[in-house]
Amino acid sequence: MRPGEQLTVVLHQTRSTDNLGAVARIMANFGFSRLILSEPVLKSIEGAEKLAVKSDFVLKGMEVASDLSEALKDCVYAVGTTSRTQLKGRETLMPEEAIRRLAEQSARGRVALVFGGEQRGMSDEDLARCTDVLAIPTAAVQPSMNLAQSSAVLLYLCHRQSLTPTPVAEDEAPGAKLGTLGALAKRMREVMLRADFLNPQAPQHVLNELEQTLMRARLTQREAELWLNAFKHLDRAVTRGAST
Amino acid sequence: MRPGEQLTVVLHQTRSTDNLGAVARIMANFGFSRLILSEPVLKSIEGAEKLAVKSDFVLKGMEVASDLSEALKDCVYAVGTTSRTQLKGRETLMPEEAIRRLAEQSARGRVALVFGGEQRGMSDEDLARCTDVLAIPTAAVQPSMNLAQSSAVLLYLCHRQSLTPTPVAEDEAPGAKLGTLGALAKRMREVMLRADFLNPQAPQHVLNELEQTLMRARLTQREAELWLNAFKHLDRAVTRGAST
Structure with a gap:
């Protein structure tokens, strides 16, 4: 994955401008810039720039989509995140495996990493819009991670994946959007x-x-x-x- | 590394109760509980519990040390974190390698992961108190990470390392504190x-x-x-x- 080119970060039903700003900063830290707010619950993004230190370019370029399908329409692959390790009929991937697939699929077109809202995360219906689902393994005492921190973990792995030389993909036909x-x-x-x-x-x-x-x-x-x-x-x- | 037993998280010269609370939460997320504030700059920890969702046990058990040497005195190994990739006469490790060493050294006794203050990070003098130094690789456009987010990345790696079965260490003599x-x-x-x-x-x-x-x-x-x-x-x- 070439940082900042193929990866889109989608924040679905985000409520907190603090989280929005923190995600913008971590995106800049790791060389990513394409951010889409899907069905945002916040009324204005005012306040986000306080935490988006040296990453206002991410907020300035941000797009807003009315729903998740709209947010993902030009991507060929999307991974949704969840804290639920048991999902009906779906396998939840470990972060490393999910990020490996994200990198691999980026040879076919745009790929997305999707984060759910602060209160309920992503519903089964939201996750059904995504090609794969990942869960960050956590301890039983406090399984629920803060949005800004889970994005830090996953974007770090994306960044590391892009630093690791991968065999050049053969010329693949453009993936289905x-x-x-x-x-x-x-x-x-x-x-x-x-x-x-x-x-x-x-x-x-x-x-x-x-x-x-x-x-x-x-x-x-x-x-x-x-x-x-x-x-x-x-x-x-x-x-x-x-x-x- | 057995989560929550051998690893000590040291926050050196921390200023923000928000960061303190966020670090407590991410520690709980990944099964760690021993936290030491070294030479804290904050006057009170009031407000930290707001972000320390379901992780007040970490704050309650937290110790305070007057300086970094005091904070590290009962550890056999410590990794300091920095955003500076060029350090006079010292190698900076990649996170994965540093965490591998942390896990390995935990066979000898307590080990520490040390984070610097929000404003200047760790000085050369602070880093000299640590056995090794690591830097999280970041993009040139915004190399400086937020404390709560860098702790998320590194404690995730610690957690993953502890989930990976490692060969049982032969009975090592207790390491030098x-x-x-x-x-x-x-x-x-x-x-x-x-x-x-x-x-x-x-x-x-x-x-x-x-x-x-x-x-x-x-x-x-x-x-x-x-x-x-x-x-x-x-x-x-x-x-x-x-x-x-």
């Missing part, structure tokens, strides 16, 4: 509901499972567009069938 | 000044070099006491010589 995969998931949901495959009371669980398999498949952008196109056609066909 | 080595250095200084070996205007530089070689030698407590005893005798002999 999560925005395209998100549009695909949305289309799949509509079609599968219409086709009575998904339970309309609780469609998300099964849909998430399907989505995850596509994420794991490391689709290229072209393949994702093919899938999307296929489901557009299926949608039309199913809709026609329903109206006859 | 830095308190004994400090007493030895003091005695050496007096004797060598009296013997006109050291320049009375600037004795410390040469003395630090000598001290470092003894620290590198991994003396046992018995050997350090032998050295100390030898210099006591030398002192008496030199003083006798001077008075005749």
